[in-house]
Amino acid sequence: MERTLIGDLNKKVGESVLVQGWVSVRRDQGKMVFFDFRDRSGSVQGVVLPKSEAIETAKEVRSEYVVGVEGLVNKRPDKNINPEVQNGDIELEVQKLQVLSKAEIPFELGTETNLDTYLDHLPFTLRSQRAKDIFTMQGAILDAYRSSLRAQGFTEFIAPALVGGDAEGGAAAFKVEYFYDKTAFLATSPQFYKQIMVGPFERAFTVAKIFRAEKSATTRHLSEATCLDFEMGFIKDEREPMAVLEQTIKDTVKVISSAHGEIFTRFGVTVPLIPQSIPIFTLKEAQDIVAKEFNRAIEDTLDMAPEDERQICEYVKKNFGSDFVFITRFPTKKRAFYTYEEPSEAPLSRGFDLLFRGLEINSGAQRIHDPEVLIARMRERGLDPEKFSFYLEAFKVGMPPHGGSSTGLERFTARMLELPNVKEATSFPRDINRIDTLLSTDK
Ligand code: AMO
Numbered sequence: 186m187e188r189t190l191i192g193d194l195n196k197k198v199g200e201s202v203l204v205q206g207w208v209s210v211r212r213d214q215g216k217m218v219f220f221d222f223r224d225r226s227g228s229v230q231g232v233v234l235p236k237s238e239a240i241e242t243a244k245e246v247r248s249e250y251v252v253g254v255e256g257l258v259n260k261r262p263d264k265n266i267n268p269e270v271q272n273g274d275i276e277l278e279v280q281k282l283q284v285l286s287k288a289e290i291p292f293e294l295g296t297e298t299n300l301d302t303y304l305d306h307l308p309f310t311l312r313s314q315r316a317k318d319i320f321t322m323q324g325a326i327l328d329a330y331r332s333s334l335r336a337q338g339f340t341e342f343i344a345p346a347l348v349g350g351d352a353e354g355g356a357a358a359f360k361v362e363y364f365y366d367k368t369a370f371l372a373t374s375p376q377f378y379k380q381i382m383v384g385p386f387e388r389a390f391t392v393a394k395i396f397r398a399e400k401s402a403t404t405r406h407l408s409e410a411t412c413l414d415f416e417m418g419f420i421k422d423e424r425e426p427m428a429v430l431e432q433t434i435k436d437t438v439k440v441i442s443s444a445h446g447e448i449f450t451r452f453g454v455t456v457p458l459i460p461q462s463i464p465i466f467t468l469k470e471a472q473d474i475v476a477k478e479f480n481r482a483i484e485d486t487l488d489m490a491p492e493d494e495r496q497i498c499e500y501v502k503k504n505f506g507s508d509f510v511f512i513t514r515f516p517t518k519k520r521a522f523y524t525y526e527e528p529s530e531a532p533l534s535r536g537f538d539l540l541f542r543g544l545e546i547n548s549g550a551q552r553i554h555d556p557e558v559l560i561a562r563m564r565e566r567g568l569d570p571e572k573f574s575f576y577l578e579a580f581k582v583g584m585p586p587h588g589g590s591s592t593g594l595e596r597f598t599a600r601m602l603e604l605p606n607v608k609e610a611t612s613f614p615r616d617i618n619r620i621d622t623l624l625s626t627d628k
Pocket residue numbers: 353373374376397399405406407408409410412414545546547548549550589590591592593594595596607
Protein backbone atom coordinates (compact mmCIF):
# COMPACT_ATOMS: atom_id res chain seq x y z
CA MET A 186 0.00 0.00 0.00
CA GLU A 187 1.20 3.56 -0.77
CA ARG A 188 2.02 5.75 2.22
CA THR A 189 -0.56 8.42 3.13
CA LEU A 190 0.61 11.52 4.99
CA ILE A 191 -1.17 12.17 8.26
CA GLY A 192 -2.08 15.66 7.04
CA ASP A 193 -4.13 14.05 4.22
CA LEU A 194 -6.07 11.57 6.37
CA ASN A 195 -9.15 13.79 6.68
CA LYS A 196 -9.70 13.26 2.93
CA LYS A 197 -9.66 9.47 3.37
CA VAL A 198 -12.52 8.83 5.80
CA GLY A 199 -13.83 5.26 5.34
CA GLU A 200 -10.67 4.13 3.53
CA SER A 201 -7.80 1.82 4.50
CA VAL A 202 -4.44 3.57 4.58
CA LEU A 203 -0.78 3.07 5.42
CA VAL A 204 0.74 5.70 7.69
CA GLN A 205 4.43 5.82 8.60
CA GLY A 206 5.86 7.91 11.40
CA TRP A 207 6.75 8.15 15.07
CA VAL A 208 4.80 7.32 18.19
CA SER A 209 4.40 10.58 20.12
CA VAL A 210 2.25 9.22 22.90
CA ARG A 211 0.98 5.79 23.91
CA ARG A 212 -1.93 5.39 26.33
CA ASP A 213 -2.52 1.81 27.39
CA GLN A 214 -6.06 1.45 28.65
CA GLY A 215 -5.91 -2.26 29.36
CA LYS A 216 -8.05 -3.74 26.64
CA MET A 217 -7.48 -0.94 24.14
CA VAL A 218 -4.32 1.01 23.35
CA PHE A 219 -4.38 4.60 22.10
CA PHE A 220 -1.55 6.33 20.27
CA ASP A 221 -0.68 9.70 18.87
CA PHE A 222 1.24 9.10 15.65
CA ARG A 223 3.13 11.92 13.91
CA ASP A 224 4.90 12.47 10.63
CA ARG A 225 6.14 15.62 8.88
CA SER A 226 2.59 16.70 8.11
CA GLY A 227 1.11 16.46 11.60
CA SER A 228 -0.41 14.01 14.04
CA VAL A 229 -3.43 11.77 14.45
CA GLN A 230 -4.88 9.60 17.18
CA GLY A 231 -4.80 5.86 16.61
CA VAL A 232 -6.73 3.21 18.47
CA VAL A 233 -5.97 -0.49 18.69
CA LEU A 234 -9.10 -2.45 19.55
CA PRO A 235 -8.90 -5.70 21.59
CA LYS A 236 -9.76 -7.81 18.55
CA SER A 237 -7.10 -6.18 16.34
CA GLU A 238 -4.19 -8.37 15.26
CA ALA A 239 -1.97 -5.41 16.23
CA ILE A 240 -2.85 -5.57 19.93
CA GLU A 241 0.22 -7.61 21.01
CA THR A 242 2.66 -5.32 19.20
CA ALA A 243 0.78 -2.27 20.52
CA LYS A 244 1.57 -3.37 24.07
CA GLU A 245 5.31 -3.36 23.29
CA VAL A 246 5.57 -0.15 21.30
CA ARG A 247 6.84 2.93 23.18
CA SER A 248 7.27 6.67 22.56
CA GLU A 249 9.45 7.51 19.52
CA TYR A 250 9.27 4.00 18.04
CA VAL A 251 9.16 4.36 14.27
CA VAL A 252 6.16 2.48 12.94
CA GLY A 253 4.18 1.56 9.88
CA VAL A 254 0.45 1.53 10.60
CA GLU A 255 -2.22 0.02 8.41
CA GLY A 256 -5.66 1.06 9.46
CA LEU A 257 -9.07 2.42 8.72
CA VAL A 258 -9.81 6.14 8.87
CA ASN A 259 -12.99 6.58 10.94
CA LYS A 260 -15.04 9.64 11.79
CA ARG A 261 -15.07 10.10 15.56
CA PRO A 262 -18.41 9.96 17.38
CA ASP A 263 -19.67 13.54 17.97
CA LYS A 264 -18.94 13.44 21.69
CA ASN A 265 -15.23 12.64 21.02
CA ILE A 266 -14.60 15.38 18.45
CA ASN A 267 -11.89 17.86 19.47
CA PRO A 268 -11.97 20.89 17.15
CA GLU A 269 -8.85 22.34 18.80
CA VAL A 270 -6.40 19.81 17.37
CA GLN A 271 -5.44 18.62 13.90
CA ASN A 272 -7.47 15.54 12.89
CA GLY A 273 -9.63 16.03 16.00
CA ASP A 274 -12.66 14.69 14.12
CA ILE A 275 -11.08 11.44 12.89
CA GLU A 276 -9.27 8.45 14.32
CA LEU A 277 -7.13 5.75 12.82
CA GLU A 278 -8.38 2.26 13.70
CA VAL A 279 -5.12 0.29 13.71
CA GLN A 280 -5.26 -3.08 11.97
CA LYS A 281 -1.56 -3.80 11.46
CA LEU A 282 1.35 -2.30 13.35
CA GLN A 283 4.88 -2.82 12.13
CA VAL A 284 7.87 -1.64 14.15
CA LEU A 285 10.39 -0.09 11.73
CA SER A 286 12.74 0.97 14.50
CA LYS A 287 12.77 0.75 18.29
CA ALA A 288 13.58 3.72 20.50
CA GLU A 289 14.83 4.41 23.99
CA ILE A 290 14.25 8.01 25.06
CA PRO A 291 15.96 10.00 27.83
CA PHE A 292 12.69 11.69 28.93
CA GLU A 293 9.27 12.41 27.41
CA LEU A 294 9.43 14.86 24.49
CA GLY A 295 8.28 18.34 25.50
CA THR A 296 9.33 17.88 29.15
CA GLU A 297 10.68 21.18 30.44
CA THR A 298 14.44 20.87 30.77
CA ASN A 299 17.25 23.28 31.47
CA LEU A 300 19.16 24.52 28.42
CA ASP A 301 22.15 22.21 28.92
CA THR A 302 19.98 19.10 29.10
CA TYR A 303 18.10 20.29 26.01
CA LEU A 304 21.41 20.80 24.16
CA ASP A 305 22.90 17.51 25.39
CA HIS A 306 20.03 15.65 23.74
CA LEU A 307 19.52 17.69 20.56
CA PRO A 308 19.06 14.66 18.27
CA PHE A 309 15.99 14.00 20.40
CA THR A 310 14.87 17.41 21.69
CA LEU A 311 14.92 18.98 18.20
CA ARG A 312 11.81 16.83 17.58
CA SER A 313 9.78 18.86 20.10
CA GLN A 314 7.04 21.14 18.78
CA ARG A 315 8.85 24.11 20.36
CA ALA A 316 12.11 23.40 18.52
CA LYS A 317 10.30 22.69 15.25
CA ASP A 318 8.47 26.00 15.60
CA ILE A 319 11.72 27.90 16.18
CA PHE A 320 13.42 26.45 13.12
CA THR A 321 10.33 26.71 10.94
CA MET A 322 10.32 30.39 11.88
CA GLN A 323 14.03 30.70 11.16
CA GLY A 324 13.65 29.12 7.72
CA ALA A 325 10.79 31.48 6.95
CA ILE A 326 12.85 34.52 8.07
CA LEU A 327 15.67 33.41 5.80
CA ASP A 328 13.36 32.97 2.80
CA ALA A 329 11.62 36.28 3.35
CA TYR A 330 14.89 38.15 3.85
CA ARG A 331 16.30 36.71 0.63
CA SER A 332 13.13 37.50 -1.34
CA SER A 333 13.06 41.06 -0.08
CA LEU A 334 16.67 41.73 -1.04
CA ARG A 335 16.18 40.15 -4.47
CA ALA A 336 13.13 42.36 -5.00
CA GLN A 337 15.34 45.34 -4.14
CA GLY A 338 17.81 44.42 -6.89
CA PHE A 339 20.41 42.41 -4.94
CA THR A 340 22.22 39.33 -6.29
CA GLU A 341 23.12 36.48 -3.95
CA PHE A 342 26.66 35.11 -3.84
CA ILE A 343 28.44 32.53 -1.70
CA ALA A 344 31.18 33.89 0.54
CA PRO A 345 34.17 31.74 1.54
CA ALA A 346 34.44 30.35 5.07
CA LEU A 347 38.19 29.76 4.82
CA VAL A 348 40.15 32.99 4.57
CA GLY A 349 43.79 33.93 4.43
CA GLY A 350 43.54 36.53 7.18
CA ASP A 351 41.15 37.65 9.85
CA ALA A 352 38.82 39.81 7.72
CA GLU A 353 37.73 42.28 10.38
CA GLY A 354 41.13 42.60 11.96
CA GLY A 355 39.22 42.80 15.24
CA ALA A 356 37.05 39.86 16.26
CA ALA A 357 38.98 36.82 17.49
CA ALA A 358 39.40 34.25 14.72
CA PHE A 359 39.88 30.47 14.73
CA LYS A 360 43.14 29.34 13.15
CA VAL A 361 43.21 26.42 10.75
CA GLU A 362 46.26 24.50 9.58
CA TYR A 363 46.52 24.95 5.84
CA PHE A 364 48.63 23.45 3.06
CA TYR A 365 52.42 24.07 2.90
CA ASP A 366 52.51 24.71 6.67
CA LYS A 367 50.45 27.86 6.21
CA THR A 368 47.81 29.20 8.56
CA ALA A 369 44.32 30.04 7.36
CA PHE A 370 41.39 31.36 9.41
CA LEU A 371 37.68 30.71 9.61
CA ALA A 372 35.97 33.88 8.37
CA THR A 373 34.75 36.22 11.11
CA SER A 374 32.62 38.08 8.53
CA PRO A 375 32.03 38.03 4.74
CA GLN A 376 32.81 41.77 4.86
CA PHE A 377 35.61 42.02 2.30
CA TYR A 378 33.92 39.68 -0.15
CA LYS A 379 30.61 41.50 -0.12
CA GLN A 380 32.42 44.79 -0.72
CA ILE A 381 34.32 43.22 -3.62
CA MET A 382 30.97 42.01 -5.04
CA VAL A 383 29.79 45.62 -5.34
CA GLY A 384 32.20 45.70 -8.32
CA PRO A 385 30.33 43.16 -10.43
CA PHE A 386 26.79 43.58 -9.08
CA GLU A 387 26.47 47.01 -7.35
CA ARG A 388 24.03 45.28 -5.00
CA ALA A 389 25.05 41.92 -3.55
CA PHE A 390 24.07 39.80 -0.57
CA THR A 391 25.14 36.58 1.08
CA VAL A 392 23.97 34.25 3.80
CA ALA A 393 27.27 33.43 5.44
CA LYS A 394 28.62 31.38 8.28
CA ILE A 395 30.81 33.47 10.58
CA PHE A 396 33.15 32.02 13.18
CA ARG A 397 34.26 33.95 16.24
CA ALA A 398 36.49 32.68 18.98
CA GLU A 399 34.33 34.25 21.69
CA LYS A 400 36.01 33.45 24.97
CA SER A 401 32.95 34.00 27.14
CA ALA A 402 29.63 32.20 27.35
CA THR A 403 26.79 34.72 27.10
CA THR A 404 23.15 34.55 26.05
CA ARG A 405 23.98 36.48 22.84
CA HIS A 406 27.27 35.00 21.58
CA LEU A 407 27.93 31.91 19.49
CA SER A 408 31.25 30.62 18.14
CA GLU A 409 29.54 29.89 14.82
CA ALA A 410 26.71 32.16 13.65
CA THR A 411 24.83 32.85 10.43
CA CYS A 412 24.78 36.34 9.00
CA LEU A 413 22.55 37.95 6.40
CA ASP A 414 24.93 40.44 4.82
CA PHE A 415 24.29 42.91 2.04
CA GLU A 416 26.32 45.63 0.37
CA MET A 417 25.24 48.31 -2.12
CA GLY A 418 26.99 50.84 -4.34
CA PHE A 419 26.28 54.48 -5.21
CA ILE A 420 25.01 55.62 -1.83
CA LYS A 421 24.98 59.18 -0.53
CA ASP A 422 25.49 58.13 3.07
CA GLU A 423 24.58 55.39 5.57
CA ARG A 424 20.89 56.30 5.46
CA GLU A 425 20.52 54.37 2.20
CA PRO A 426 21.61 50.95 3.53
CA MET A 427 19.53 51.73 6.63
CA ALA A 428 16.48 52.24 4.39
CA VAL A 429 17.14 48.95 2.56
CA LEU A 430 17.50 47.16 5.88
CA GLU A 431 14.28 48.72 7.16
CA GLN A 432 12.41 47.57 4.05
CA THR A 433 13.85 44.08 4.39
CA ILE A 434 12.85 43.84 8.06
CA LYS A 435 9.33 45.10 7.25
CA ASP A 436 8.91 42.60 4.41
CA THR A 437 10.21 39.77 6.60
CA VAL A 438 7.92 40.56 9.52
CA LYS A 439 4.94 40.89 7.17
CA VAL A 440 5.55 37.52 5.50
CA ILE A 441 6.23 35.52 8.66
CA SER A 442 3.39 37.03 10.65
CA SER A 443 0.87 36.12 7.99
CA ALA A 444 2.36 32.67 7.26
CA HIS A 445 3.20 31.64 10.85
CA GLY A 446 0.81 33.51 13.14
CA GLU A 447 0.19 30.23 14.99
CA ILE A 448 3.84 30.07 16.08
CA PHE A 449 3.65 33.55 17.65
CA THR A 450 0.49 32.39 19.43
CA ARG A 451 2.09 29.17 20.72
CA PHE A 452 5.03 31.18 22.09
CA GLY A 453 2.70 33.74 23.66
CA VAL A 454 4.46 36.63 21.89
CA THR A 455 3.14 39.38 19.67
CA VAL A 456 4.15 40.12 16.11
CA PRO A 457 6.90 42.80 16.23
CA LEU A 458 5.77 46.41 16.12
CA ILE A 459 7.23 48.45 13.26
CA PRO A 460 6.01 52.01 12.70
CA GLN A 461 6.13 53.75 9.33
CA SER A 462 9.75 54.69 10.07
CA ILE A 463 11.98 52.96 12.61
CA PRO A 464 13.17 55.62 15.12
CA ILE A 465 16.81 56.70 14.77
CA PHE A 466 18.93 58.05 17.65
CA THR A 467 22.59 58.89 17.80
CA LEU A 468 24.61 57.05 20.44
CA LYS A 469 24.70 60.22 22.53
CA GLU A 470 20.97 60.84 22.24
CA ALA A 471 20.21 57.22 23.17
CA GLN A 472 22.50 57.28 26.18
CA ASP A 473 21.15 60.67 27.34
CA ILE A 474 17.60 59.26 27.16
CA VAL A 475 18.56 56.13 29.07
CA ALA A 476 20.41 58.14 31.75
CA LYS A 477 17.41 60.43 32.23
CA GLU A 478 14.58 57.94 31.94
CA PHE A 479 16.18 55.22 34.02
CA ASN A 480 17.99 57.60 36.34
CA ARG A 481 21.45 56.12 36.11
CA ALA A 482 24.96 57.03 35.02
CA ILE A 483 26.33 55.73 31.70
CA GLU A 484 29.61 53.91 32.24
CA ASP A 485 30.86 53.69 28.67
CA THR A 486 29.95 56.66 26.46
CA LEU A 487 31.79 55.18 23.45
CA ASP A 488 29.53 52.16 22.93
CA MET A 489 26.18 50.71 23.94
CA ALA A 490 26.28 48.35 26.92
CA PRO A 491 23.72 45.50 26.96
CA GLU A 492 21.75 47.39 29.64
CA ASP A 493 21.69 50.55 27.44
CA GLU A 494 20.33 48.42 24.57
CA ARG A 495 17.56 46.95 26.72
CA GLN A 496 16.52 50.29 28.15
CA ILE A 497 16.51 52.31 24.92
CA CYS A 498 14.35 49.56 23.40
CA GLU A 499 11.96 49.73 26.34
CA TYR A 500 11.74 53.52 25.93
CA VAL A 501 11.22 53.35 22.17
CA LYS A 502 8.51 50.73 22.47
CA LYS A 503 6.63 52.83 25.01
CA ASN A 504 7.02 56.16 23.24
CA PHE A 505 7.20 55.25 19.54
CA GLY A 506 5.32 51.94 19.35
CA SER A 507 8.39 50.27 17.81
CA ASP A 508 10.23 47.05 18.68
CA PHE A 509 13.15 48.27 16.55
CA VAL A 510 15.49 51.25 16.92
CA PHE A 511 18.53 52.42 14.95
CA ILE A 512 21.56 53.81 16.79
CA THR A 513 24.02 55.93 14.76
CA ARG A 514 27.16 58.05 15.17
CA PHE A 515 29.37 55.62 17.03
CA PRO A 516 32.96 56.84 17.41
CA THR A 517 35.01 55.82 14.37
CA LYS A 518 37.67 54.25 16.58
CA LYS A 519 35.08 51.85 17.98
CA ARG A 520 34.12 50.56 14.53
CA ALA A 521 35.99 48.42 12.01
CA PHE A 522 38.81 50.14 10.12
CA TYR A 523 36.86 50.43 6.84
CA THR A 524 34.07 52.53 8.42
CA TYR A 525 33.50 55.95 6.85
CA GLU A 526 33.90 58.92 9.14
CA GLU A 527 31.21 61.62 9.10
CA PRO A 528 33.26 64.63 7.95
CA SER A 529 31.06 67.17 9.75
CA GLU A 530 31.10 65.23 13.03
CA ALA A 531 34.54 63.61 13.22
CA PRO A 532 35.56 61.58 15.16
CA LEU A 533 32.07 60.09 14.81
CA SER A 534 31.33 57.59 12.06
CA ARG A 535 28.69 56.65 9.55
CA GLY A 536 28.23 53.30 11.26
CA PHE A 537 24.88 52.14 12.67
CA ASP A 538 23.35 49.35 14.72
CA LEU A 539 19.79 48.06 14.64
CA LEU A 540 18.39 46.94 17.98
CA PHE A 541 15.37 44.65 18.25
CA ARG A 542 13.59 43.98 21.54
CA GLY A 543 16.60 44.88 23.64
CA LEU A 544 19.39 43.33 21.55
CA GLU A 545 21.71 44.43 18.71
CA ILE A 546 20.76 42.23 15.78
CA ASN A 547 22.49 44.17 13.00
CA SER A 548 25.54 46.36 12.36
CA GLY A 549 26.31 48.32 9.25
CA ALA A 550 27.95 51.42 7.83
CA GLN A 551 29.01 53.43 4.87
CA ARG A 552 32.53 52.22 3.97
CA ILE A 553 35.64 54.06 2.93
CA HIS A 554 35.89 53.70 -0.88
CA ASP A 555 39.03 55.75 -1.54
CA PRO A 556 42.01 53.31 -1.43
CA GLU A 557 44.40 56.04 -0.21
CA VAL A 558 42.18 56.81 2.77
CA LEU A 559 41.68 53.11 3.43
CA ILE A 560 45.43 52.46 3.42
CA ALA A 561 46.02 55.41 5.75
CA ARG A 562 43.35 54.10 8.13
CA MET A 563 44.94 50.63 8.11
CA ARG A 564 48.29 52.13 9.02
CA GLU A 565 46.75 54.17 11.84
CA ARG A 566 45.44 50.91 13.28
CA GLY A 567 48.76 49.13 12.97
CA LEU A 568 47.55 46.92 10.08
CA ASP A 569 49.88 46.16 7.19
CA PRO A 570 48.21 47.15 3.87
CA GLU A 571 50.41 44.56 2.10
CA LYS A 572 48.41 41.84 3.84
CA PHE A 573 45.18 43.29 2.41
CA SER A 574 46.38 43.58 -1.19
CA PHE A 575 43.67 41.24 -2.52
CA TYR A 576 40.91 43.31 -0.91
CA LEU A 577 42.55 46.58 -1.90
CA GLU A 578 42.58 45.61 -5.57
CA ALA A 579 38.77 46.06 -5.61
CA PHE A 580 39.32 49.73 -4.71
CA LYS A 581 42.20 50.25 -7.12
CA VAL A 582 40.03 49.05 -10.01
CA GLY A 583 37.27 51.57 -9.21
CA MET A 584 34.82 51.36 -6.32
CA PRO A 585 31.73 53.57 -5.92
CA PRO A 586 30.69 55.01 -2.54
CA HIS A 587 29.05 52.03 -0.85
CA GLY A 588 27.76 50.58 2.36
CA GLY A 589 25.78 47.71 3.81
CA SER A 590 24.98 45.77 6.90
CA SER A 591 24.82 42.36 8.56
CA THR A 592 21.98 40.78 10.51
CA GLY A 593 22.64 37.88 12.86
CA LEU A 594 20.04 35.25 11.93
CA GLU A 595 20.09 33.53 15.34
CA ARG A 596 19.72 36.80 17.24
CA PHE A 597 16.92 37.94 14.92
CA THR A 598 15.07 34.62 15.42
CA ALA A 599 15.64 34.66 19.17
CA ARG A 600 14.16 38.12 19.60
CA MET A 601 11.31 37.34 17.18
CA LEU A 602 10.09 34.62 19.56
CA GLU A 603 11.48 36.31 22.69
CA LEU A 604 13.80 33.40 23.49
CA PRO A 605 16.11 34.32 26.34
CA ASN A 606 19.20 32.66 24.83
CA VAL A 607 20.46 32.83 21.24
CA LYS A 608 21.51 29.17 21.53
CA GLU A 609 17.86 28.15 21.49
CA ALA A 610 17.61 29.80 18.07
CA THR A 611 20.58 27.78 16.76
CA SER A 612 19.93 24.23 15.64
CA PHE A 613 23.42 23.02 16.62
CA PRO A 614 25.04 25.77 18.70
CA ARG A 615 28.77 26.01 19.30
CA ASP A 616 30.25 28.03 22.14
CA ILE A 617 33.28 28.05 24.38
CA ASN A 618 31.93 25.01 26.26
CA ARG A 619 30.30 22.94 23.56
CA ILE A 620 30.54 21.43 20.09
CA ASP A 621 27.47 19.15 20.16
CA THR A 622 28.59 17.65 23.46
CA LEU A 623 30.19 19.54 26.31
CA LEU A 624 33.93 19.92 25.77
CA SER A 625 36.11 18.28 28.33
CA THR A 626 38.49 20.69 30.02
CA ASP A 627 40.75 17.82 31.16
CA LYS A 628 44.24 18.17 29.75
P1 AMO B 1 29.19 42.64 13.65
O1 AMO B 1 30.47 42.14 14.23
O2 AMO B 1 28.42 43.60 14.48
O3 AMO B 1 29.45 43.36 12.26
O4 AMO B 1 28.27 41.40 13.27
C1 AMO B 1 27.04 41.59 12.61
C2 AMO B 1 25.91 40.89 13.33
O5 AMO B 1 26.22 39.50 13.44
C3 AMO B 1 25.72 38.98 14.63
N1 AMO B 1 26.83 38.40 15.40
C4 AMO B 1 26.73 37.34 16.23
N2 AMO B 1 25.70 36.57 16.58
C5 AMO B 1 25.91 35.58 17.45
N3 AMO B 1 27.13 35.30 17.99
C6 AMO B 1 28.22 36.04 17.68
N4 AMO B 1 29.40 35.77 18.19
C7 AMO B 1 28.03 37.13 16.76
N5 AMO B 1 28.86 38.06 16.23
C8 AMO B 1 28.11 38.81 15.41
C9 AMO B 1 25.06 40.12 15.38
C10 AMO B 1 25.70 41.34 14.77
O6 AMO B 1 24.87 42.47 14.84
N6 AMO B 1 31.24 43.33 9.09
C11 AMO B 1 30.30 43.88 10.07
C12 AMO B 1 28.93 44.08 9.47
C13 AMO B 1 28.79 45.20 8.49
O7 AMO B 1 29.31 46.30 8.77
O8 AMO B 1 28.15 44.99 7.45
C14 AMO B 1 30.22 42.89 11.23
O9 AMO B 1 30.68 41.77 11.20
O10 AMO B 1 23.67 40.09 15.12
